[in-house]
Amino acid sequence: MQYFSLAKNAPAADFKTATILGQAPDKGLYFPETLPVLSPEFIQSLPRISKNEMAFKVMKPYVGGAIPDSDLQTIVQETLDFDIPLVPILSNIASLELFHGPTLAFKDVGARFMSRCLGYFSKSLDATITVLVATSGDTGGAVANGFLGVPGVEVVILYPSGKVSPVQELQLTTCGKNITALEIDGSFDDCQAIVKAAFMDSDLQQKLFLTSANSINVARWLPQQLYYFIAYQEWLKTANSTKPPVISVPSGNFGNICAGLLAKKTGLPLGHFIAACNINDVVPQYLATGNYASVKAQPTISNAMDVGDPSNFVRIMELFSHSFEGLQQVISGDTISDAITAKTIQEVYAQTGYILDPHGAVAYKALQNYVKEHPLEAGFILETAHPVKFPEIVEASIGHALTIPAQVQPLFSKEKISVQLPASFEAVKDWLMPG
Ligand SMILES: *Cc1c(COP(=O)(O)O)cnc(C)c1O
Numbered sequence: 001m002q003y004f005s006l007a008k009n010a011p012a013a014d015f016k017t018a019t020i021l022g023q024a025p026d027k028g029l030y031f032p033e034t035l036p037v038l039s040p041e042f043i044q045s046l047p048r049i050s051k052n053e054m055a056f057k058v059m060k061p062y063v064g065g066a067i068p069d070s071d072l073q074t075i076v077q078e079t080l081d082f083d084i085p086l087v088p089i090l091s092n093i094a095s096l097e098l099f100h101g102p103t104l105a106f107k108d109v110g111a112r113f114m115s116r117c118l119g120y121f122s123k124s125l126d127a128t129i130t131v132l133v134a135t136s137g138d139t140g141g142a143v144a145n146g147f148l149g150v151p152g153v154e155v156v157i158l159y160p161s162g163k164v165s166p167v168q169e170l171q172l173t174t175c176g177k178n179i180t181a182l183e184i185d186g187s188f189d190d191c192q193a194i195v196k197a198a199f200m201d202s203d204l205q206q207k208l209f210l211t212s213a214n215s216i217n218v219a220r221w222l223p224q225q226l227y228y229f230i231a232y233q234e235w236l237k238t239a240n241s242t243k244p245p246v247i248s249v250p251s252g253n254f255g256n257i258c259a260g261l262l263a264k265k266t267g268l269p270l271g272h273f274i275a276a277c278n279i280n281d282v283v284p285q286y287l288a289t290g291n292y293a294s295v296k297a298q299p300t301i302s303n304a305m306d307v308g309d310p311s312n313f314v315r316i317m318e319l320f321s322h323s324f325e326g327l328q329q330v331i332s333g334d335t336i337s338d339a340i341t342a343k344t345i346q347e348v349y350a351q352t353g354y355i356l357d358p359h360g361a362v363a364y365k366a367l368q369n370y371v372k373e374h375p376l377e378a379g380f381i382l383e384t385a386h387p388v389k390f391p392e393i394v395e396a397s398i399g400h401a402l403t404i405p406a407q408v409q410p411l412f413s414k415e416k417i418s419v420q421l422p423a424s425f426e427a428v429k430d431w432l433m434p435g
Helices: 015-021 040-045 051-063 069-079 107-125 138-147 166-173 188-200 202-207 218-238 255-265 282-289 313-319 324-330 338-352 358-373 391-398 409-413 425-432
Strands: 002-005 030-032 086-090 093-097 129-134 153-160 179-185 209-211 246-250 273-277 331-335 379-383 419-422
Touching: 015 107, 015 218, 051 069, 051 218, 069 107, 069 218, 086 218, 086 338, 093 218, 093 358, 107 129, 107 138, 107 153, 107 218, 129 138, 129 188, 138 153, 138 166, 138 179, 153 166, 153 188, 166 179, 166 409, 179 188, 179 425, 188 425, 202 425, 218 255, 218 379, 246 255, 246 358, 255 273, 255 313, 273 282, 273 358, 282 331, 324 331, 331 358, 338 358, 338 391, 358 379, 419 425
Parallel strands: 093 379, 129 153, 129 209, 153 179, 179 419, 246 273, 246 379, 273 331
Antiparallel strands: 002 030, 086 093
């Protein structure tokens, strides 16, 4: 499998090169040159095969021989080493819980897959790879945990001091080993600007083998397809409906939903997709009007979706051969305000006992709106974070405290270790430069 750059001004790359570089040299996103076609036999076998067998078969064509089968089998097994249950909420709405991983975020799957691929590739590179990443919260924890102890890879995470939640900070700063947290005296935008400057800096480029771990990387984007295959396996077992499920995806950079659309395109029998957004709704606006206009992101209570110019939108357009009509047939958008999000958490808890996090609540409301218009349809939301990651909002909506899950408990007895630096590229560069 070869990948081409969507900016169309860089050579094609295999999976190894695309993973190591992250972004193509022309700053475009990598996209598969040909899409695999799932055989009807494979689709029919899905209810019977294990999730590891399924995952290996789905990922193999994308890896295209860059990793031997036995290593890829180990990688997918380690990637999916936790539950991804499809939990019914109402007769026509279920929740695919993606938050049972080590950092309680759906980003665990992509981070774990990518880390192990990079670990494999670093063996033949004869160099230490330095992963540099800025985080506003969830990405950093998933990346830190995913890369912890992976040989040949050093991880440096920049986070804005005092602007991530206590649990998130502990997830970033207590790993040790090959993970270093740089606590920047500034905002998330400062952290991101410093990371961007580092990738442009020729001194650093010469001295270090730098790469990023954001959702642009094919090794983080592509394994997200696996959620949809797991959900389909479960849907066939549990759903009251024989129709393909409608899927509502809480979306920010649109990596997750784009992976689902890719799974559908290659033959997985999925129904309609809903791009569920908070007020940062560039894509729902586009789907309604045909005009794409990026904006400056506004802060909301579903903050992992506060994105004003979703990076994976170009991949979605490519998947639909830039046909607006083609896109409109498969995906619709919805915009859910903070007030409605909080009200949804409250109402769903009162009605069913199910506790949504703010991101899942955005998806839930959008799906509820859709099935109201289409009463014969049923489907599920992707619940992307554990409610305990947003305690103030959720506890205010449900009226009592949340129980801390087992994965998080040990964090509270660990010591935070960070390197405090000013929000200056020069300071971070000095720290990064060897010798
Ligand atoms: C990252 C994130 C999202 C958005 O996912 P995209 O792939 O960027 O659209 C949604 N919910 C949570 C909790 C996240 O961390």
